[in-house]
Amino acid sequence: MKSILKNLAFTFAVMFALPLSAQDVQPMLGQPARPFALNATNGKAYSLEQLKGTYVVIHFAATWCPFCNAEAPNLESLYKDYREKGVEVLIVDVKEDKELVAKAFSRFNFSFPILLDPEGKVSASYAPEGVQPALERHEVPIASNLIIDKEGKIRFYSLLNTASFDAKLTELKQKLDELIATGK
Amino acid sequence: MMRWLIIFLLNSFIVSGQINEELVKVNVPKVIVQAGKQSVISVSVEVKNGYHIQAHEVRDEFIKPTTLEVDGGKEFIIEKQVFPSAKKFKLEGTDQYLDVYDGRFEIQTFFTAQKKTQVSIHHLNGKLNYQACDSVRCLFPRSIEFSIDVDVR
Numbered sequence: 001m002k003s004i005l006k007n008l009a010f011t012f013a014v015m016f017a018l019p020l021s022a023q024d025v026q027p028m029l030g031q032p033a034r035p036f037a038l039n040a041t042n043g044k045a046y047s048l049e050q051l052k053g054t055y056v057v058i059h060f061a062a063t064w065c066p067f068c069n070a071e072a073p074n075l076e077s078l079y080k081d082y083r084e085k086g087v088e089v090l091i092v093d094v095k096e097d098k099e100l101v102a103k104a105f106s107r108f109n110f111s112f113p114i115l116l117d118p119e120g121k122v123s124a125s126y127a128p129e130g131v132q133p134a135l136e137r138h139e140v141p142i143a144s145n146l147i148i149d150k151e152g153k154i155r156f157y158s159l160l161n162t163a164s165f166d167a168k169l170t171e172l173k174q175k176l177d178e179l180i181a182t183g184k
Numbered sequence: 185m186m187r188w189l190i191i192f193l194l195n196s197f198i199v200s201g202q203i204n205e206e207l208v209k210v211n212v213p214k215v216i217v218q219a220g221k222q223s224v225i226s227v228s229v230e231v232k233n234g235y236h237i238q239a240h241e242v243r244d245e246f247i248k249p250t251t252l253e254v255d256g257g258k259e260f261i262i263e264k265q266v267f268p269s270a271k272k273f274k275l276e277g278t279d280q281y282l283d284v285y286d287g288r289f290e291i292q293t294f295f296t297a298q299k300k301t302q303v304s305i306h307h308l309n310g311k312l313n314y315q316a317c318d319s320v321r322c323l324f325p326r327s328i329e330f331s332i333d334v335d336v337r
Contacts, residue, residue: 062322062324063246064246064247064248064315064325065322066238066244066247066275066282066317066322067275067317067322069244069246069247070275070277070278070280095324104246132320132321135321135323136324139321139323139324140321142321142322142324143322159320160320160321160322161319161320162275162276162317162318162319162320163276163319164276165275165276165277165278166277167275167276167277167278168277
């Protein structure tokens with residue numbers, strides 16, 4: 001009986017601790033970034049592989065996502081401020097039509113590529129295991145930002161948190177500065 | 185071994201419960217109308233606690249507004265719809281606001297039964313389109329389809 005109670009206590013600790021920590025702690029850090037090759041709204045093809053040796057900021061977006069749109073101008077500013085430091089920025093739009101994406105994002109005048117993930121496979125591959133299990137996997141990374149380092153490892157992964165929404169990308173810039181300073 | 189079996193079973197239970205959860209529920213009382221007269225369909229919507237959905241009138245053309253489709257067929261003429269006033273939701277870290285609905289609210293659809301509409305109970309098709317967010321996720325736009333009973337007397 002004592003053993004069963006102990007097991008139950010452990011079980012509940014795991015059950016309730018994991019979902020909380022999954023939101024508070026950045027997932028997938030240090031893991032190799034999932035490779036991908038996608039077409040962009042500009043008609044060109046881009047792969048993560050071809051950007052090896054640079055820092056890559058990836059933002060998963062959808063045109064209907066209010067948080068993505070609020071952050072968009074700041075992504076463009078970030079790119080302008082950091083591209084001379086070896087930083088590339090990519091938006092991966094999830095499961096939307098090319099014409100809609102091109103039209104919706106034209107107002108932001110992005111000078112970096114907007115990639116199309118028409119089936120949500122790339123987005124799904126970046127969904128951290130165990131996070132938001134009720135959602136379809138391609139939905140999970142929407143509005144997230146990642147930094148992939150020069151070696152292709154994930155160094156930053158911010159899942160959406162509307163209560164402390166970092167529209168100005170302050171934490172992401174701090175991490176970029178840190179990586180650039182150390183040359184990692 | 186016993187420990188992991190219990191964890192597996194309880195987690196399976198929780199995950200399946202989350203998958204089946206309804207973020208938005210719709211309830212429509214039966215509507216009574218006389219042939220040739222106007223009446224109103226009141227769709228009661230309940231958004232799960234902690235979530236909001238975009239309002240009917242949005243500030244950004246690419247945000248998915250809440251819309252209600254009612255198919256009146258040949259027997260009913262669908263007229264104006266009345267949505268509730270939106271609440272403001274601040275996008276933290278910006279000076280922007282979203283117009284949203286949360287909790288319980290009602291959408292009214294005015295309609296007129298054609299003069300030749302048969303006296304009986306008709307079943308109209310309704311569809312609520314919405315895009316929901318909570319504090320840690322924004323979900324793809326979704327729809328709920330439902331039936332509206334209209335009693336023509």
